[in-house]
Amino acid sequence: MLYLAYKNLISKPLNTVLSVLLLILSISLATFILQVKKQLNEHLEGNTKHFDMVIGAKGSPLQLVLSSLLHIDNPTGNIDLEEAMKIAKKPMVKYKVPVSYGDNYKGYRILGTTHKYLEVYKAQLQRGRLYEKSFEAVVGSQVAEQINLKVGKTFASSHGLAESGLETHKEKPFVITGILKPTGTIIDNLIITNLESIWEVHEHSYDEGHENQEVHQKHQDPVKKENFNLITETQSHEDDGHAHENKEYHLVEEHNHSQDDPKHKEEHDHSKEHDHSERDDEEKKEITSLLVKFRNPIGVLQTSRFVNEKSTMQAAIPKFEIDRLTTFLGVGFQAINGISLVILFIASLSIFINVVRSVRERKQELALLRTYGISTFQLIKLVFLEALMLTLISAIFGWLFGRLGVWLFSVFSDAYGYDFQFGMPNREEVYMLLLVMVTTLPAAIIASLSLxxxxxxxxxxDA
Amino acid sequence: MIRTASLRYAYKHSEDQNLVFPDIHLSSKESLLILGASGVGKTTLLHLLAGLLPIDTGDVYIGNTHINRLTRGELNHFRGQNIGLIFQKSYFIKSLSVLENLLIREKFSKSKSDRYRREELLMHLGLCDQMHKKVYQLSEGQQQRLSIALGVIHKPKIILADEPTSNLDDINCEIVVSLLKKEAKICNSNLVIITHDQRVKPHFNNHIIL
Structure with a gap:
């Protein structure tokens, strides 16, 4: 019986292929969406659950969370380390981690932070040791693998968060002291060093940036994004290279001087012309944001209100922001889910037509089978088996293609650090496959009524 | 053994046409040729004998079984095991090969799969070389011979043939009739042929004209 059903199916390949393709499309779309949604949520959750609050410069709270916790957006600006630490110096605070960044190496972000950060994300060393002093760094597993970094190698960071190579800090190369084990979190895609390294690199680059401050302003409105800033600066620097040569020499000297004796930094009154982030850099220690974990939720709310009302900084609560983000994304997911439902409907319609047609075309064959002694019920079973087989084949392939899609997606979205896994079908997917089976069932029933x-x-x- | 008594049949949609059939009495191994022009109810009679049409009035006995008394399920089973039908036009399962068609026939009639019987039959009917071909690849004559094979493979008590020769030329007609007679003999079956084809007439002694 099974064999006959199978033979009947493959004897009409065109009809079968059409129905199967439609079903495959619908199922793969649905599994794809389910998987992306699930893994994205897991990813967001896994990377943000360690902190209750992000304290950073005023701006979009979502942007702050995205940049500081997930490392996918630009930071809102810089804040004063001391001021931030003062706020976080409360008994309700369980732990706090300052982070600072602004540089990259081949597109991978260099994050200045304390060892606590690694501890919080449970990152462990695979090889080497943690960074001890400035310009030592540990790299995430993904980074190490992708750009082939080894312990003891050196690299020069470039300015900004996107790979550009226009502005590199060749004078101050980093030494890799360790490589981290894969954690499945954003740590895998980061290069981590101490806060001081970021400050020292930037002291230099801000000096350089200052040279062309005036030129730069002609070219562009006050910009929020540092890296854009610096690209224009470099260009204009080339244009007016000669005019600034003397001044530059002078300032570089000053800069070297300031390194020897930090107290002299304040002498640089020219820095007041800069926007606040650059200015502050030379006066006080700055960080991009402070990540805080509280002992209880009350602390979160109190501190959040205090920071947002009484200071120049803002406090963003990752949980809320991620919720907001998933609501935004949810609309898109729903749209695609809707499309896959429509396709599912068309697919079951096509299976219905397929079954009805095969019954009509094979009327004589089915009548012949009746003379062979099989009952009407067995004929219905045969038709059912055909429909079921069609659905099963589509379900299996649809699911496989869905997973393949997710895998491809994860390959292309590598830059965001989304690491998708290829797992077994989960409960939601099993439900969906059952739903598909159920939708094809009425098709088979109606078709077999004529039997x-x-x-x-x-x-x-009627021969 | 086949016995019918006062068999009548009325099609529901045409009440004026009430078919009355003569009583048939065949002892075992006897053959019967039913002749008649188109539209006199030859096929109806055959289908009544095969249990494909419900019997309104009259009785049909095949062997020791009273067909009227069988339930649907019993009738299906009985038909599968004891009746072999051969049609004017050849009906097959088109997605299967010659051999597979025979296998499925055996399977559905719940008779044992008999390899020797299959091979013997294919040899007798000259279909050995076509065994693995798809049925639509066969010629007209070959198809008719396969039809016979499907009608007799399970060694039925009666073989019912509906116009088995009308589409065939003289030579193939001869072949088919002699094959039917031969197979009926091998199976110890009653052979009932209905036809309007006068070429068949000389081969049989027992005639009924409707």
Whole structure:
């Protein structure tokens, strides 16, 4: 019986292929969406659950969370380390981690932070040791693998968060002291060093940036994004290279001087022309944001209100922001889910037509089978088996293609650090596959109704 | 053994046409040729004998079984095991090969799969070389011979043939009739042929004209 059903299916390949393709499309779309949604949520959750609050410069709270916790957006600006630490110096605070960044190496972000950060994300060393002093760094597993970094190698960071190579800090190369084990979090895609390294690199670059401050302003409105800033600066620097040569020399000297004796930094009154982030850098220690974990939720709310009302900084609560983000994304997911539902409907319609047609076309064959002694019920079973087989094949392939899609997606979205896994079907997917089976069932039932009225005598007599 | 008594049949949609059939009495191994022009109810009679049409009035006995008394399920089973039907036009399962068609026939009639019987039959009917071909690849004559094979493979008590020769030329007609007679003999079956084809007439002694 099974064999006959199978033979009948493959004897009409075109009809079968059409129905199967439609079903495959619908199922793969649905599994794809389910998987992306699930893994994205897991990813967001896994990377943000360690902190209750991000304290950073005023701006979009979502942007702050995205940049500081997930490392996918630009930071809102810089804040004063001391001020931030003061706020976080409360008994309700469980732990706090300052982070600072602004540089990259080949597109991978260099994050200045304390060892606590690694501890919080449970990152462990695979090789080497943690960074001890400035310009030592540990790299995430993904980074190490992708750009082939080894312990003891050196690299020069470039300015900004995107790979540009226009502005590199060649004078101050980093030494890799360790490589981290894969954690499945954003740590895998980061290069981590101490805060001081970021400050020292930037002291230099801000000096350089200052040279062309005036030129830069002609070219562009006050910009929020540092890296854009610096690209224009470099260009203009080339244009007016000669005019600034002397001044530059002078300032570089000053800069070297300031390194020897930090107290002299304040002498640089020219820095007041800069926007606040650059200015502050030379006066006080700055960080991009402070990540805080509280002992209880009350602390979160109190501190959040205090920071947002009484200071120049803002406090963003990752949980809320991620919720907001998933609501935004949810609309898109729903749209695609809707599309896959429509396709599912069309697919079951096509299976219905396929079954009805095969019954009509094979009326005589089915009548013949009746003369062979099989009952009407067995004929219905045969038709059912055909429909079921069609659905099963589509379900399996649809699911496989869905997973393949997720895998491809994860390959292309590598830059965001989304690491998708290829797992077994989960409960939601099993439900969906069952739903598909159920939608094809009525199709088979209606189609097989005509079998009950099958007039064997008449069909065989009308030769 | 086949016995019918006062068999009548009325098609529901045409009440004026009430078919009355003569009583048939065949002892075992006897053959019967039913002749008649088109539209006199030859096929109806055949289908009544095969249990494909419900019997309104009259009785049909095949062997020791009273067909009227069988339930639907019993009738299906009985038909599968004891009746072999051969049609004017050849009906097959088109997605299967010659051999597979025979296998499925055996399977559905719940008779044992008999390899020797299959091979013997294919040899007798000259279909050995076509065994693995798809049925639509066969010629007209070959198809008719396969039809016979499907009608007799399970060694039925009666073989019912509906116009088995009308589409065939003289030579193939001869072949088919002699094959039917031969197979009926091998199976110890009653052979009932209905036809309007006068070429068949000389081969049989027992005639009924409707």
């Amino acid at each position: 009950l009225k099958l007039n064997v005598s008449k069909i065989l007599a």
